[in-house]
Amino acid sequence: MGMYCLLNELTTFKRRSAVKVRVVRSYTVTERRGSSEIKSKELVLHDEEATVIHACIPKDVLPKFPERFLEGSVYCFKNFYVVANWHTYKTSMHEFMLQFNHETIMKESRSENFPYHMYRPIPFHTLKSNPAIDVKQLIDVIGRIVEIRAPQEKTISGHSTVLIDFVLEDAMGNRLNCTFWDDHVAKLEPLCRSASKDPVVVLIQFCRIKLGGRDGDVKISSSYDVTQLLIDVDCPEIQNFKESLLDIGEQTPMRSIGSMTSFSFTNSIEDSTSRKMELTTISEIYENEMHGEFWVAAKINGIEKSNEWCYSSCRKLGCNKKLKMLEGDLKCTKCNMTWKNGVLRYKLRLRAVDMKGTAAFILWDRECMELIGTSATDLYERNKNTAGPIKEITGLVGKIMLFRISANTDQFINRSYAFPVLRINNDSKFVEQYCKELFAAHDKEVNSTVQLSDGDDEFLQLLSLY
Template structure:
């Protein structure tokens, strides 16, 4: 309530946030301070006052600040553990204090052991780490929510030999990319200031990553943190190497498992035979699209994505119990996949399709390029892809064999697919296609399956076998004979073409 207070603070970090739609415009200026006791405090300068303080606040300098507002810290990732932050206004006064005695406590370093123990680790609170770079992966480009983004992975090691993976995004990539192309043999020490932790849900492993504009990288400096690190480092050091491989982004533990060779890949027939619930890897080829679900609105709450239902004049989310005027446009695609001994329906969400075809739901809806059966041609590019799928196997998949397995993860690297399923890459395309046509016919089998609810809990292959082996399963013998001919390799397709159909004349009638 008191807006006439004064503080004496040292600048830890000063940076600008630009408008998303127009990067040339500055939305705000942010400053992180510390006081005489070393407590960090965040300050926000709104865009209407940015020009006034554009060349102000040098990192490491001490300032006196007077006449400011105290507001709740509204940022998701917090540079300060304090509940509140200060906001500049038209009455705020700033004075640069020269030659003043003031402690310097610029960093809040966490040890690798603390980070990996996850004890008291908050993913929303930013901190600092220092380590020696031992691995740098090749930079990559990813399409994230329709926007091209760059990332680079590298591994840090502390004096105790504990290793920690770090991912840098966008403008931070170039800061370490130069070292990836360098031939220097000197130890590369880096202090990552204001990074955040990220815990992989599958493995529980912790990695760190950059956090938008606030993150800063310092290399091989002569300051106190670097000197202390050098004193603790032994002479036996892990040599630094450059790695040409894909990033661990998004796949987290699943991708590292794939690279290590410890991943167990199952066949489709093993999935159906064992009836074991859980998440499993399957190497398979997409052969055609069963059914796309166009288009539906999902909840806008972050992390929810629940399909919205119409409730009166509003769209309602049953999970969040919230009403929305509109939702996020999404779609999903059911595809038929094949390996060497079976086939199954898999369910791909638009997030997986975005990685595969690089197009969002909004753009896909507006496209005028239609292929077979009215599908967008962009979706047809999914056909004939050899992929590693991580699928969720649940009870409902065995209650009805037309129920699709939801896809949780996808690995597209052909070298990794070939490593775990070399026969899938080597087999000829027409072998898998002809096998699927013999087992499942798009015109006959699926029509029969759809109109016969008695067999909906059975496999489509079992339906065919049952109908061909049982004498009384189909009343009409002609229909039964045609089904047998359809699946018999001894029947010629020319026979049906040579058949003569007599058309009666009106006089004969």
């Protein structure tokens, strides 16, 4: 490629690299759900060797770039940062991702001789009972819809969400259960009323894999802003799939079901949730001085010490001990190692409430990663110049979920002593089933008949900053 660098040749030291790539996916991320304020524009790109990489354009540099990047077009980019791929659910398994800045320049290029690798559908049969599946990797699948259920409205983590379930079948008769929500429902709902006998072929780009339990079953769902649903579009992949259906012969017509959703997903965080859970309340644990591990349905009511959300830990593999400054050095008192700097890990103390009680919970690194979606190191780097509480941390307030906590004598001697959280479960199925009372209380809490006085608006806006 002459002056251009292949994506596999990128390093974090090459700030002046130039790449020539095709845009596979272009989408916008907002600051929060339902907000119109843009947080960033995200791109998925591939080079001439079909290597895929993710790119992020932060909102402060968005004015430098076109409002819309045309998917399928080829662009040349130069002068960008090469950073660690921080996304939890990844459009690319590349070690790095690109981050554009004020020095980044671009131009659109001719694409006639540039390879085309827009979609990479994965065969259904390779997903089931495959221990090598990485559930953090977003994948492409293609199939025809053979069953679709009427949309259902649910409240998940305090947000009203519309879900729709459907079944995809490949040319060999293998099937996948799917659950999509929000914007995708508008595309799929008309199919519930469709009388067409022609096969409805769907290419799903960047969907999320969900493990379906001990039988090795795999289900897929949409993944926020990145998933793209392409129904009977004119592209080589869908055309080839339709031709393969013709080779087989007559197909089973699509079945539309008007009943509510029936597909279920087991939370991959905790296999035990595939069985009926036994819940304990915070009050019961305190009053009966119950020792052991318990599942508690609770709401995060606040963050205690919101500026002390991480700590510097030992770098030795398997040792998460907090480093102490001793005689000018960072030392681990567990393995007796000395380090120049440690690894940042989450340690977040929060105030949890259920219907009758309240307690302090400690969330550690794994659970915080699951909720926040990024490592403590990346969050710190993105916010090290931020004054006051970090929005990713304060954004946890109000979330309702299931916590598996550990209780021992310490919590009963001194009730300010926090319960360590061993696991969380925020899977919508289980949260809806076990947290109904909390959601009802949450809905009542936000309704108020108190009339505002002069100056209240300004005061309430000030409160919203904290």
